[in-house]
Amino acid sequence: MKLYYSPGACSLSPHIILRETNTPFELVKVDLKEKKTEDGRDFRQISRVGYVPTLELDDGTVLTEGPVIVQYLAEKANATHLMPQRGTIEWYRMLSWLNFITSELHKGFGPLFKPTMPEEGKAFVREQLLSRIAHLDQHLADKPYIMGENFTLPDAYAFTVLSWARPLKIDLSGFKNITAYLERVGQRPAVKEAMKAEGLIK
Ligand SMILES: N[C@@H](CCC(=O)N[C@@H](CS)C(=O)NCC(=O)O)C(=O)O
Known part of the structure; x- marks a missing residue:
């Protein structure tokens, strides 16, 4: 699972939940102005909305919207x-x-x-x-x-x-x-x- 983030942006919220739930994940930094990932990819090809947080599951499914991503993460981790x-x-x-x-x-x-x-x-x-x-x-x-x-x-x-x-x-x-x-x-x-x-x- 990958979390596309920008330092201090609203993506910090799902980032915290990933760590609260001990979920294995990879962090990928995004330049929000240039819409480029730190490894040089076009962010809009990953997330059509072009904003963080964007969660990419191992099967390539992309989920956006912070308040929904945190619910997904907590439910997947059974973090009651x-x-x-x-x-x-x-x-x-x-x-x-x-x-x-x-x-x-x-x-x-x-x-x-x-x-x-x-x-x-x-x-x-x-x-x-x-x-x-x-x-x-x-x-x-x-x-x-x-x-x-x-x-x-x-x-x-x-x-x-x-x-x-x-x-x-x-x-x-x-x-x-x-x-x-x-x-x-x-x-x-x-x-x-x-x-x-x-x-x-x-
Ligand atoms: N509706 C989205 C909004 C996310 C959002 O506003 N992300 C900001 C950072 S806090 C962003 O990436 N802005 C860059 C842009 O909109 O191009 C959510 O709730 O997750």
Whole structure:
């Protein structure tokens, strides 16, 4: 199995889950501007959408969309500790959080990476994003992880996208629960290994 990734991008979330589940995999770095893999292949020939994360299975099947890739990985590894039982209300709550992270947080950060986006537009996006971050901060007031007592799939994703706040100069220091949460998740061995492998920490 191959995970196509870009350092620190949203592909860090499935990368963490690959390590949390001890799944054997190969990491392939992608230059997202040039759409080239590190071994010189045309990335669009592998993933028509041209974005990471892209998972390539051993039979050549390609799977995209981070929130779906993490579910695939956890189910294949039978990692019942990383997700509630399918079909239960807790399962749907987990899907609800994955969807919140992808549509409200991940895609909320997106425009802030665009150098061509006017500052007025960025201010609007930032305000909206901060209100979504406040919602997660409140949710974390009485629990260490998004789903409660244990680290599950949405935590890898939330950790990944919230780590973009610092380089984008979004001050999270007022969100005490999130600050403690990022510290907690960042201490997990699988998270540290993934970040190290991507060259994000030493
Ligand atoms: N809908 C996709 C979006 C993935 C995405 O936004 N990937 C970014 C990196 S975080 C990317 O590869 N952008 C390059 C591009 O879109 O050309 C998902 O949720 O996995």
